[in-house]
Amino acid sequence: MMQGWLERLFEVVSSIGAADILILPHNDPDPDAIASAVALRHLLAQGIGLSCRIGYGGIIGRAENKALVRYLGQPLQRLSSTDLSQVDVVALVDTQPGAGNNILPPGSTVVAVFDHHPRREETAAAAFADVRSDVGATSTMLLTYLLAANIEPDPPLATALFYGIKTDTMGLGRGAGQADVEAYFYLQRRIDIQALVEIEHAQVPLEYFQGLDAALHAARIYDRVVLSYLGRMDRPDMAAEMADLLLRLEGIRWVMCTGAYKEDLLLSVRTDEQGEAGRLVQEIVGEWGSAGGHGTMSGGQVALRGEAPELVAWHLERRTLALLNIAPETPGRPIIDRAPSCK
Numbered sequence: 001m002m003q004g005w006l007e008r009l010f011e012v013v014s015s016i017g018a019a020d021i022l023i024l025p026h027n028d029p030d031p032d033a034i035a036s037a038v039a040l041r042h043l044l045a046q047g048i049g050l051s052c053r054i055g056y057g058g059i060i061g062r063a064e065n066k067a068l069v070r071y072l073g074q075p076l077q078r079l080s081s082t083d084l085s086q087v088d089v090v091a092l093v094d095t096q097p098g099a100g101n102n103i104l105p106p107g108s109t110v111v112a113v114f115d116h117h118p119r120r121e122e123t124a125a126a127a128f129a130d131v132r133s134d135v136g137a138t139s140t141m142l143l144t145y146l147l148a149a150n151i152e153p154d155p156p157l158a159t160a161l162f163y164g165i166k167t168d169t170m171g172l173g174r175g176a177g178q179a180d181v182e183a184y185f186y187l188q189r190r191i192d193i194q195a196l197v198e199i200e201h202a203q204v205p206l207e208y209f210q211g212l213d214a215a216l217h218a219a220r221i222y223d224r225v226v227l228s229y230l231g232r233m234d235r236p237d238m239a240a241e242m243a244d245l246l247l248r249l250e251g252i253r254w255v256m257c258t259g260a261y262k263e264d265l266l267l268s269v270r271t272d273e274q275g276e277a278g279r280l281v282q283e284i285v286g287e288w289g290s291a292g293g294h295g296t297m298s299g300g301q302v303a304l305r306g307e308a309p310e311l312v313a314w315h316l317e318r319r320t321l322a323l324l325n326i327a328p329e330t331p332g333r334p335i336i337d338r339a340p341s342c343k
């Protein structure tokens, strides 16, 4: 079955006749997006001799993700608006046209889309689209293409794909299907173990602990829900990282972290209730901004337009509590009491 998909991909990409295709993951790319982009570049180079660039918008901020791209030899290039204006043909990975979390230049041709988030209407315009929302990671999908093309991933690529699947599915624990399990164990025998250890245990900058302190002090428990407003963040993915961490608190089923970054308020929602986070974040953000995600993790953004970020965060928190059926009069219980002052 994969053979048909692979042949169709090669056919479509070849027929477009582009000398250069830009592979674009979502903004602030995570390991699944990074690995998928690198895998697609390898597939097109080995399969039909096409060399592609990989670009991205936003930043790679999480220490582990920085370590991953360092290990892979910095395959991604951050794109300026001038770079973008020169792009004609794009292949999207781990995102789709209109998802609001990528810098797809308007008017560019989308030759291919590979994603595991719910299918979007705009994806119909892509020449080739493989969107499987029953798969836990785009990395899993790209591995099946490599194998269909008889390309065995070398240790760096195997390590990246393995880490992509591992992080997107929390070690196969969340949202993983049979295909993810098979890909995970296929890759596990081929990874660079020492490199993976170094990536997963990458040292973090001081700002990480400052952000952690802000997140913990702001966190309030409302029954089975934790909300935390981090204030100004030094990087956009801090809200997601803190939401992951807070979901580990006993008895908690939902976490929403918000924080201001540049001109936006970013939010990140995590749950252990399968399949609901994507829907919830859409409803929280509503007409105020854009949101995307799936399964147990999702995120969104609201443009501040001069509003105070804490006020926008407060409105989002009110909506979240209402949507999760928490009575509005429920008092939020702090996770950490302020240290008693010296007497």
Ligand SMILES: [Mn+2]
Binding pocket: 032, 033, 094, 116, 136, 137, 138, 168
């Ligand atoms: Mn993904």
